[in-house]
Amino acid sequence: MSDQQQNRARLHREYDRVWGNWPGWGALAAVNHTSVGLRFIVTGLVFFLIGGVLSMLMRTQLALPEQDIIGPELYNQLFTMHGTLMMFLFAIPVLEGVAMYLIPKMIGARDLPFPRVGAMGYYCYLFGGLIILSSMALSIAPDSGWFMYTPLSSSTYSPGPGSDFWLLGITFVEISSVSGAIELLVAIMRTRSNGMSLTRMPIFCWYIMVMALMIIVGFPPLILASILLELERAAGFVFFEVAGGGDPLLWQHLFWLFGHPEVYISFLPAAGIVSTLLPVFAQRPIVGYRWLVLAVITMGFISFGLWVHHMFTVGIPQLAQAFFSLASMLVAIPTAIQIFAWLATLWTGRVVWSLPMLWILGFLIIFVAGGLTGVMLALVPFNWQVHDTHFVVAHMHYVLVGGMLFPLIAGLYYWLPHVSGRMPSELLGRWAFWLVFVGFNMTFLLMHVTGLLGMPRRIYTYQAGLGWDWLNLLSSIGGFVMAMGVGMLIVDLLLHFRFGRLAPRNPWNADTLEWAVDMPVTTYNFISLPDIGSRHPLWDDRQLPERLESGQGGLVEIQADRRVTWGSDAVTGQVREVVHVPSNSWLPLQTGVLLAVVCLGLLTKFYWVALGASLLALLVILRWSWHNGGHPLAAPLRDDDPQDPPLHSRTCDGPGRWGMLSTLLANGSLFACLLFGWFYFWTVSPQWQVPAQAPLSATPLLLAGLLLSAAALLYHRLTVRLCRGQAQGLAGGLWLCTALGLGHSLVILWLMLDAQLTPRSLAHDAVLAVMLGYLLFHGVLATLLTLLQALRVRLGYVGVRLPYEPMVLRPLWSYTLGVFWIALAGFFLMPMAW
């Protein structure tokens, strides 16, 4: 064996030792992005199959008129669960899984910046999904439709636990989606390989970046709405009931404020897959890179401006309708830009025809058709006619199946060799495609007609002789054809891992870095990290994979058994620090299990169990935060610490700070929705009532504000001095901050107890109570974390050489301060001026 080969084998052994998963059950403690990403994908596909089976049951019932194979009770559960599974447990998690798997490889990193968060997200998703599914097995599944309109979903009209399963389970799953999004965003912003400036990023990264931002801003409205509705159901708070001054329409606003962006959240990554595959099969760079980036960003923005188009029939003012109608149509522009940029790529390239291209073509046909019916639906008078009919059912399946499932399967076939080291089978793949394509169109093309003929959605049966009979029968047959196609796909996948032809490295001659890693894939991706000089590293330098593997890139040698990757500048991609990421850990699983217990405790109304599990979960999470930075289990100070670039925990601005800022962005979106709800009640709610006397008094509010301001300012000053290298009085200052924060929290607590709110009879007081709870939560959290920092200073985990963690925490203090004064203005001053 030559020296070079020996060296390479040694490197692989070393990397396997540091980066490998633990054997056996220890694999549950795996945190690396490849394992977690694959787990997301496989779990999501299982949920997809279950959701598909539910739809087959529905099509069986609807095949003939006046059948009663399935009664209305079960049917209502079926369509609610079908929508819920497909949207929340399949589309978003699978796409995030794909992104988690691919993004670090595409940007030349070894892992995501917060591996444990990714692993915890997976467990939240898995347990949340299982909890929701279990309701189906107990036949107490939610049955109010996947958008859970109040008051149908309220305790009066849905007294069973079905709605609770939905609200708690989905919120649980959404923790996973949001945490995944934060992780992806920070990965793309801060861990690209050296020299990968924003303009050199693979186009897929732009799509995922926008998707992540949209999840961060778009999911909190639903999280808030679910919390409010669960409070209403479980504790009797008034939010959506007209009698106490609430309004059921607030639910619809919050739901669609989430729900519309959600559609684009599932479309964008899929479009990103198309934009990644097409240039490879056309063997030329994507046309109009800048146009596409602009289109994707525009789409992200517009999608937040058109939630009301789901509510054209609730009776909103004409002017608002015209505005949202126009906004809905505007989305056609960035979509058309993408369609034609793809067309131009094919036009100017030499297309190599293969299986993934077939699925992309299917995507094009179905998605464009769905987009066109979408433009029609944006037209208000037409919408009034077909809203809530099977026309809308057809439209959304065209958009979602065409816009998400087809590109996803194209991507699945494209990246299969990456995971398995084998090539997909052309024959079975083609059969699967044609069955799915023909079956899909047979089902849903006809459904447009059924809808135009007046068949409403969500009815479990219909009378014969309305002209819907043969259409429904054909739709059902088509559905089964499609199911056969999906079955074929699954068979193909299973056979693939056993019998597939072995794949060469970079089998499609792609340009992006993920094909530079070993096949089948390893947990560390790269032995050494590349310098990036263009958007197409593998087309520029065909020897790159070889060179990286033999250790001729950056960051080769393993030091102190740390897992490390580059941290780089958000814009230029120049290396700034060495990011060390945690290794295998049980903490994510422990957190996930405890949160699941909280969820089950709330569901079964054993509130003391839920409370106990919450406290335990808090302890585990604090322990998690403890094993960071200079802690012996993370990266303790050593004499041979790398200096240029330094470890990120030795700097004042690492990925953790970006993670904190992204989290606060999500949090801010939730807070903004709460404020929106408050102002919405004041201005729109039909029977809004205000108590005769303002429940909050000014003096304690001001006192709380002053204490908080002092704490936040002091904290700010301490961190500024720390980053300048001045640590005198750091410990004392942090203790003082803790004391001030504690004082602030106590005053808020006293206010809550003293105010004598009646949230069970007045929406006014219910919102106020939630707001006070929100402020208290933030006061306590900031105080607690500062206390831990003070302890860490004493133990030497934080100091002049380790200034990182206090900097991560700083935005939380600023945020707490900001929301307090905004809340004061909105909840105290605004009503006085009214």
Add this chain to the structure above:
Amino acid sequence: MASFAVVTLLVVVSLWLYAVKRRPGELDAARARRIQNRWIIGGGLILPISSMALLLVFGIPIGYRMLPLPVAGQQVLQIEVTGHQWWWQVRYPEADIELRNELHIPAGQPVDLQLTSNDVIHAFWVPRLGGKLDMLPGRTNVLRLQADQPGTYHGQCAEFCGTGHAHMKFTVHAHAPDDFAAWLEGADRDE
């Protein structure tokens, strides 16, 4: 509208198929850029913007006619319709008539329906008379309805409202104006 959509779909798909089959030959950078700009600006900007303008020019006036605006020189008949799980309560406030799951209107004249709900959200919909409006607890929405021809029309709840949703139906009887007046009289006496 539908035919325009079908044509757009066919053209886009055939262009793609042609682009896949086409062998471009050697393209220099400048020519490739011209081709790109042509497609992106033509297809990505001009096509959707002009289609939307067309759609709105036709769409907005139609929407305007459906608004419950006052009609010159005419008193529009007011009818109150309240949704219940799972039936329709119909009231004629002036004649003090109350009906269940049936609605009588004069043909050829607009009527205004005052829609509200007693429990969950329902939606009033008569497919052949067009329009659809939600019935919300605590709110009243007004729907302008007009049947041009006398006859019987079927209506049903369009917003999912629970177990009985599929069977929450009603019938609209549109009478010639004279017959309607007679019906009002008759129904009045029956009470």
